[in-house]
Amino acid sequence: MQRQNEIDEAFGRSVRHRRVTIVFSTLAVLLVLLGGLNLCIGSLNVPLSELLPILTGQGVESTNYQVIWNIRLPRLIAAAVLGGALALAGFLLQTFFNNPIAGPFILGISSGAKLVVALVMIVVVGGSGVMTSGMMIVSAFVGSLIAMLFVLLVSRRINSMSMLIVAGVMIGYICSAATDFLITFASDANIVNLKNWSLGSFSGSNWNDVGIMVVVVILASAAVFCLSKPISAFQLGEQYARSMGVNIRAFRIALIVLSSLLAATVTAFAGPISFVGIAVPHIIKRALGTSKPLVVIPGAFFGGAIFCLFCDLIARSVFAPTEVSISAVTAIFGAPIVISILLKREKARR
């Protein structure tokens, strides 16, 4: 035991452990707090005293019960799960490109997903079919993979971090423009649906969707967590990762597929959402004081959940009853963080 303590001390591990514990406790408190606020606040305010009975299944007949169980709870879970997925997708892309401002939205991956979903929606719904959530995810996944492949092609030819981002933004613009074209030509019935969704929102989440997204996101996130070791090795660069026994080809494919799948699931259910993928991993790394995937991956997931709960609360309550698009809110809080990252890097270079 004495020896163990010595080793711990020597590695400054106990200090680190304490920091990790503090950060995760804070995240847990924030998650519960924001979860409660999200359930209570709205056009119909539910008093806190009623919340617990309702959640434990009492007062089935009351309006409050209906509002909580049919509208707010599924929306809350959707925001939390998809927020976590976005943050993880961002973390994976940052690792992959060794670029702190990479993320699914800024690299055009979300917009690629949006384009293919819009396309499939118009074809399917136009043919008077119904778009299932499974189809949404698959088409979003195809779209994000295509956009990802474009980004990869570009990244092979250029070595500069900023150019990669510019290329990603351009891909995003192209996809968004193409989506707008599609919307213009879509029939009236589709337009309403598409327009709302393409702006980004957690509204309209139902239990069926929530079930699917929870399964997909949890599985993908667990897979990401299992990649902690190769991700950690990859942080030293591709060649060192190889020398530590990482099968680099398989690892790259896993990163591409997982980040695309996570980003696609978000886009399928909530439309494209900006900046969460960049801002959250950044904050979490600073808070934890390390970029070790073993703690950053769970941290980023919970951080993303909290960030999206917070933004969703603002999106639907600030101008109530009108809802602001979620992406507008995340951009207001996320974009300054990106700017601060850029400024810090510039300072570090000098």
Next chain:
Amino acid sequence: MDKPVYLETKDLVVGYDNVPLLTGVNIQLHAGEIMTLIGPNGAGKSTILKSIVGYLESLGGAVYISGRPVKELTAHELSLELSVMLTERMRTELLTCADIVETGRFPYTGRLGILSDEDRVKVREAMDMVHVWDLRDRDFMQISDGQRQRIMLARAIAQEPRIIMLDEPTNYLDIHYQIELLNVLRRLVHTRDVAVIMSLHELPLARKVSNYVMCIKGDGVVAAGSPEEIFTPAIIDELYDLEPGTFDPVSGNIELEEL
């Protein structure tokens, strides 16, 4: 020599994009030996090293590690045999020096890469050996290039391979640390019977530390042998295109042009 052969290449052809740069590279590296590749800039020393470990696709010939063709080894098997120290500059974020050295233990850890107490002891040993234990809690990005270089050496040592491959390990190091680095390598070779293969620019250092020297120039190996055989004016002048008499490979003495 009856020590086992750890690394062997047979008629290795290396190059980029299917264009051969060097042909007929035959290396035989035994346990407890230090082999140094020397030659002018751009001659392809790094290319050979990268081809041996498969970072570059070799264009012909074969590489054997402990008698097995390297192509048949999985990435994990190779990581138990060989560790590397590269020249590429790394950009890390919020990682301490200890974090970096700890990654050297990854081949021995489980799926999540959590180190055991034994692994930590090995990390400490490696860092003590290179005298970087005091740097353990410093951010890897906020130390000097020379310090980073030593951290990467500690990382390579912590991996406990049979072969350590170093690409120009003395870059960024002042003479004090150049000598220290070579001493560490010699101690490693002596105590653990590790085999070392590296590229070096500093000829006096190469002469002192190597058991075997290979000269790379043009399209292949122009000379190979013990330091005594290689560090003669004839071979070195030819290798580096020097005017006869301007450099004495034994003393390291340099003659400059008369003004």
